[in-house]
Amino acid sequence: MISMIQFSDVTTWIHQLLSSCMAPWLVFLIELVVAAVAAVVALLVCVIIMVYMERKVAGHMQLRHGPNRVGWHGLCQLFADIIKLLLKESFTPTRADKLLFTVAPVLSLCVSLLALAPISWGPGLVLWNTNIGVLFVTAISSMGVIGILMAGWSSNNKYALLGAMRSGAQIVSYELSAGLSIVTIVALAGTLNTGGIIESQANGWWVLKGHLPAIFAFIIYIIASTAECNRAPFDLAEAESELTAGYHTEYSGMQFGIFYLNEYINMGVVAMIASTLFLGGWQPFYLPFDFPLAHAFNDIMALKFMETWPAWISWVSLAWPLVWFFGKLFLIIFFMMWFRWTFPRLRIDQLLKLEWKYLLPLSIVNLVIVALFIVLGLHF
């Protein structure tokens, strides 16, 4: 990246400013809170866009307008919905396990938010720059099933229990192939650090330069992560024509709202991981070829021509990686929505068959091939 101002410069400047007037522990605390709030707010903005996008995508794919009553083109519909959810009573069924029933949505929300920590949003813009970044996300995202099982069990509802059990079987199974396809890229990049993985793609995204195995891994990851998010066609946990609403049948008000939010946060996290691993995160598009036209194209993509421009414009180049990162994020989310509004739902045994008979063997073979590529030095 060429930008004259880096995110690390900004963060260092803030750190120095705070350190000049405060005790070190207070600085640390304030920075922690500010960073967490910034990440959560960024994600919530993403979720708002995602919900609006889902409604419009669904509407247009189903020959409808989508929301268009509240605000310009229905832009304020979500806020109206949030107000409605907040005003609504969060009803707890009489014979439900009250403690678990209340804890379940909060727990699953916390788990999904935790997965945000090691994500690299832009160059030097990472909450927790750890060397186990991707491993941490994988570990955390498989904990989401606990919240769902808790909700299903504590509701004292047969639909909810069935939905939770389905969800458990589904998430535990699809973790495997999602994990294996992540390992494929980790092996290629040689690091678990999200920033490191993205930097390794400066000369081309892994999905382009990783040959066929990387593409396979990408497809498998998209399928497996759609299943992990309980999105259609794998939405068995909340299959509305069978189980009415699955594990959150008994939830209402903001408790339901948290589950709804959670679904979108999960989608966001999964899409962030996919764009980090396969699509180069915040790296602009790069053609890994050696001829003049490709060079010119790569230079334009990386905003090389801005180097000679006045310094104040370089603030634009600060946002450029973010544009790429969120662009990729929403591209993958659009794909997931597209799947949801096209495909029929799988049956539970077909779902498990797909994982254990097709995706898992494929991803193991894929991993072996990638290992061979690396050993033989065939990759770029």
Add this chain to the structure above:
Amino acid sequence: MKALYNYLKEVAFAFVSLANGLLLTLKYFVTPWKSIITENYPDNRDHPSVADEFAGEVILIHDENNEHKCTACTLCQMACPNNSIQIISKQVETEDGKKKKVLDQWVYHLEMCTFCKQCIDACPQDAIKMINSYELSCFDRSTLTKVLNRPGSKLKEKAKVTPKVQE
């Protein structure tokens, strides 16, 4: 080997069939101006797409002289399956001293009407017809009971002479 070939063929078929469906929904998504079929209903009240023939509610036809053709024969009342028509007639004395039955109130219970058009079919005078009004809902169901003959309206004289009036 054959098994592997069949396996790969199946996977390929699966992908092609799924991609086919995805193409269709993508087509709808990118061409909303062509594909959207829903109407912006409350906004297009001025030009609704309701056919003229739509059977919305029964009215008693009045002409410009505030005259209708109903002779209070109660055939419509008998034809109605739901008792949603009540013809209240009164005896009046004509100029030549004869007693005559005329319409007092043509009571229409819209809340009970199933729009079967039996009354229109039964009327020998073609005095009633159905209009294509829609938005019939209201907050008080008693407002759905309507008196169809306008105040001060009276029987059209011509209709008495030739009972079968062609439109």
Add this chain to the structure above:
Amino acid sequence: MENQTVTPSELKTEEFVVNIGPQHPATHGVLRVEVTLDGETVKDVLPHLGYIHRGIEKMTESLGYKQSIFLTSRMDYLSAHINNHLCALAIEKAAQIEVPARAKAIRIIMDELQRLTSHELWWGSCAMDIGAVTPFFLGFRDRERILELFEQNTGNRLTMSYIIPGGVMNDVRPDFVPKLKALLKSIKDYRKEYDQLITGNYIFQHRTQGIGVLSKEQAISLGCTGPTARASGLSCDIRKLYPYDGYEKLDFKEVIDYGCDNWARYVVRMEEMSQSIHIIEQLLDNLPTGDYRTKLKGVLKLPAGEYYQRVESARGELGVYIVSDGGAKPYRMKFRTPCYSNLGAVKPISVGMKIADLMANMATIDLVIPDMDR
């Protein structure tokens, strides 16, 4: 404490009962199905009726013949024309009323259009029960085009009250034939989209093929009719076996499939839509001119006796049994509705399947709840 070893077969498992309905997205009405589940597997299915019983048969006894026809639209609201047609035919047979040729042709066109709307709606809701929501809107889009035509020509969209003893209520509009021709052309185009989105879909095929097998013997013994039975290889099309109102002069094929499963029922209905279009096309080019109805007396009286009439509704054999004592009101009117008999097939084809298959089975049998309860 003793160390006990428990083998998986000794583990205590418990069956549990789930109420699917009366308010449930998959029952499309107020049917209550008591399902005994062992985990995901269906062990027993017990349908409960009566949530939408309106006593239509009893109500007819206090109404005249002409009036009671309009109640029948409320039985199977997705084939209202066909229900009206049934009653009109029965009354005409009893009172020996001659129907003009134009009325007969219009009746058949309306019947087949109604069959198209019903199957289009079924296609959408069947796909929705299997988990795809978008087809529902596609089905509704195409149904809407036909309903618009109904609205223009009959005045109503769902409960038309159009076919009456002696003919039809009013003549069709002058632009009926050209509009219908354009409509049939677009329906044929829409059929390609159906195949693209659902019929060819790998997931859908695997959700339906080999699921919900109803053998021919079972279909006969349970009294199944219509596409449900024809998908099991049983020839039971009333339009072929006991033709009425000129079906015998038309060229069409009775669609029979020997697959017996959900996929066969799907294919039969899809093919029936093509056959309906074919029937309408034959009638459109030479729609008879002349009167559209025979004027009847205000109060209709049937000679004393018993009368039975059957027609092929969108769901199967629809029959009416009228006992008349010679008066203006029927002594007894009994309907034989297809959904009531077809409902019996849900249990034998669903036991041992997964709960998701139960929904697919109920979807492909095409249950209309008010038709069962009357």
